[in-house]
Amino acid sequence: MIDVPVLVVGGGPAGMSMSLLLDRFGIPNMLAEKRPSTTTHPKARGCTARTMEQFRVWGIEERVRKAALPQESDVACWCESLNGPLVAYTQPAPVQNTPAPRSIVPQDAVEEALADELATRPGVALRRRTEFLSLAQDAEVVTARLRDLDTGELLEVRARYLVGCDGANSRVRDAVGIEMEGPPTLALMANHYYRADVGHLPHVRSAIGFLVRPRDRSRPDVNVLATGPRGDRWLAVQKLRDGEEPMSEEDLIAFVREIWEIPDLPVQRINVMNWHMSAQVAQRFRCGRVFLAGDAAHRFPTAGGNGLNSGVQDVHNLAWKIAAVLSGHAAVSLVDTYEPERRPVAVSNTEFAVRNQGRMDEMDEAFRRRDEDPETWRRLLVDQDNQLHSDGQAMGYVYRSAAVVDDGSPLPPHDSRRYWPADRPGARFPHLWLDVDRTETTIDWFDTTFVLVCGPDADEWESTGTRLAGAGAPLRVRRLPHLLGPLTIRRDGAVLVRPDGHVAWQAPGAGAEAQLAVALDQVLAHVPDAASVAPSEARGVEA
Numbered sequence: 271m272i273d274v275p276v277l278v279v280g281g282g283p284a285g286m287s288m289s290l291l292l293d294r295f296g297i298p299n300m301l302a303e304k305r306p307s308t309t310t311h312p313k314a315r316g317c318t319a320r321t322m323e324q325f326r327v328w329g330i331e332e333r334v335r336k337a338a339l340p341q342e343s344d345v346a347c348w349c350e351s352l353n354g355p356l357v358a359y360t361q362p363a364p365v366q367n368t369p370a371p372r373s374i375v376p377q378d379a380v381e382e383a384l385a386d387e388l389a390t391r392p393g394v395a396l397r398r399r400t401e402f403l404s405l406a407q408d409a410e411v412v413t414a415r416l417r418d419l420d421t422g423e424l425l426e427v428r429a430r431y432l433v434g435c436d437g438a439n440s441r442v443r444d445a446v447g448i449e450m451e452g453p454p455t456l457a458l459m460a461n462h463y464y465r466a467d468v469g470h471l472p473h474v475r476s477a478i479g480f481l482v483r484p485r486d487r488s489r490p491d492v493n494v495l496a497t498g499p500r501g502d503r504w505l506a507v508q509k510l511r512d513g514e515e516p517m518s519e520e521d522l523i524a525f526v527r528e529i530w531e532i533p534d535l536p537v538q539r540i541n542v543m544n545w546h547m548s549a550q551v552a553q554r555f556r557c558g559r560v561f562l563a564g565d566a567a568h569r570f571p572t573a574g575g576n577g578l579n580s581g582v583q584d585v586h587n588l589a590w591k592i593a594a595v596l597s598g599h600a601a602v603s604l605v606d607t608y609e610p611e612r613r614p615v616a617v618s619n620t621e622f623a624v625r626n627q628g629r630m631d632e633m634d635e636a637f638r639r640r641d642e643d644p645e646t647w648r649r650l651l652v653d654q655d656n657q658l659h660s661d662g663q664a665m666g667y668v669y670r671s672a673a674v675v676d677d678g679s680p681l682p683p684h685d686s687r688r689y690w691p692a693d694r695p696g697a698r699f700p701h702l703w704l705d706v707d708r709t710e711t712t713i714d715w716f717d718t719t720f721v722l723v724c725g726p727d728a729d730e731w732e733s734t735g736t737r738l739a740g741a742g743a744p745l746r747v748r749r750l751p752h753l754l755g756p757l758t759i760r761r762d763g764a765v766l767v768r769p770d771g772h773v774a775w776q777a778p779g780a781g782a783e784a785q786l787a788v789a790l791d792q793v794l795a796h797v798p799d800a801a802s803v804a805p806s807e808a809r810g811v812e813a
């Protein structure tokens with residue numbers, strides 16, 4: 271029997287992020303992954319600004335960006351063939367409100383960066399070629415049975431918590447009897463990953479993807495997606511029509527040569543993945559000591575690019591809670607707040623992705639009819655920005671649960687396209703550069719402890735926070751040099767921010783410092799009654 275505080279099952283982006291985060295919190299953990307290596311298929315192709323912000327804090331942002339397309343290629347292009355005419359491009363999204371803009375980067379490169387970082391972490395026991403089989407749990411522990419796929423040896427692992435990050439066909443989810451809600455199959459897809467060096471052509475890095483819609487309807491509709499910055503690796507995503515088979519290797523080679531109009535182009539298929547496009551969310555994200563995260567908890571259509579990103583955000587929400595409970599800073603009920611915070615985001619992401627898929631389908635039709643009906647075609651092209659520009663969806667969610675002391679202040683409007691920075695309870699604390707050289711941002715403050723963010727004149731709050739931290743509270747104190755833009759915090763006030771960068775509590779101005787310890791206790795679930803902390807006084811925006 272192996273004893274470990276947390277067992278993470280599945281080493282995709284969600285599982286590796288969970289393991290890495292737990293280690294950053296000082297929680298030893300085992301990561302069991304059945305494959306021998308990170309994915310050999312590029313799958314998802316973009317990290318949102320929110321995910322890149324986390325990679326920045328974890329020190330892997332630059333590694334990930336090295337494998338990315340240029341920033342301005344964050345657009346889609348419709349065409350009949352890749353040798354032109356390239357009929358229309360969407361607009362690149364504006365970069366604002368973040369120190370770490372969205373990156374167009376394939377999932378295999380993201381997984382490699384995470385795996386490299388994990389290899390340096392002493393608290394992570396990474397077991398590849400190790401398959402999760404089953405589990406049993408009681409009030410104290412969860413015991414999992416694993417199999418070493420090389421030796422056939424069976425292992426028993428006993429943990430305080432188990433996090434199932436084992437993907438869309440999660441065996442962990444089945445083991446605890448959690449059902450998925452929503453349609454399992456919206457479409458059948460085939461991803462063909464291949465090598466074809468066209469890096470010398472002028473337009474290859476100009477778009478994240480070329481949506482090739484041949485005039486000849488007997489030819490397949492394929493999205494040709496750039497994979498990496500060199501223009502030599504590509505993904506052809508084929509949406510299968512009724513009864514249609516995935517292209518054979520021979521068909522793929524012919525197709526690639528045809529769309530580039532280079533008859534002798536060397537093309538080498540690397541691998542193929544057939545998959546179901548689904549729109550499903552797990553009925554529950556937790557059963558006792560077992561949690562679900564990533565694709566194990568939700569599966570979206572890929573349009574809008576939320577699959578990988580939602581998984582990283584799930585574990586960013588869960589890891590600090592499990593760590594706070596295991597290190598004795600929080601009552602066990604803190605982890606109850608994971609599902610009420612993350613499930614609504616998964617539902618919203620599913621709805622957004624389904625809407626986006628509808629946009630893509632409408633576009634296909636309008637593209638083909640663009641000569642007869644140019645107005646519809648133009649309108650739908652402009653509308654594509656509503657899926658490709660989605661900072662609001664990526665950063666604008668506001669958590670509501672017992673781990674947030676709500677003060678009734680107005681909620682920013684939900685707008686999937688635009689992110690409205692807010693420092694109200696539950697919202698991501700906004701990014702502000704702290705120095706003229708733009709090297710440090712408020713986002714860098716939020717990592718492994720709570721942070722009391724003090725206004726420029728909040729001397730009393732600063733000394734109260736420092737005293738509390740000195741007495742052992744999981745808290746650091748930071749002072750804002752100025753109040754700019756979206757902040758409603760008073761110059762002599764403060765905001766308590768959770769380790770995941772979301773505001774836990776907004777304090778009133780000077781004179782109420784005793785409330786800090788109460789608020790922290792409440793968020794850490796030591797005080798069950800949400801009404802026990804007085805709501806902040808009405809606040810105005812400081813000049």
Ligand SMILES: Cc1cc2nc3c(=O)[nH]c(=O)nc-3n(C[C@H](O)[C@H](O)[C@H](O)COP(=O)(O)OP(=O)(O)OC[C@H]3O[C@@H](n4cnc5c(N)ncnc54)[C@H](O)[C@@H]3O)c2cc1C
Nearest residue numbers: 280282283284304313314401402436437543564565577578
């Ligand atoms: C072919 C394909 C193409 C995709 N394209 C896109 C895209 O273009 N854009 C986009 O946003 N998303 C895309 N996705 C979705 C995206 O890849 C996922 O949302 C993302 O990988 C989810 O990460 P995850 O860590 O939750 O799960 P996964 O990446 O699926 O990782 C789960 C891990 O668990 C392991 N595992 C499974 N069962 C066990 C077990 N019993 N024991 C131990 N380990 C186990 C698996 O080997 C795997 O490594 C695609 C997915 C697929 C399959």
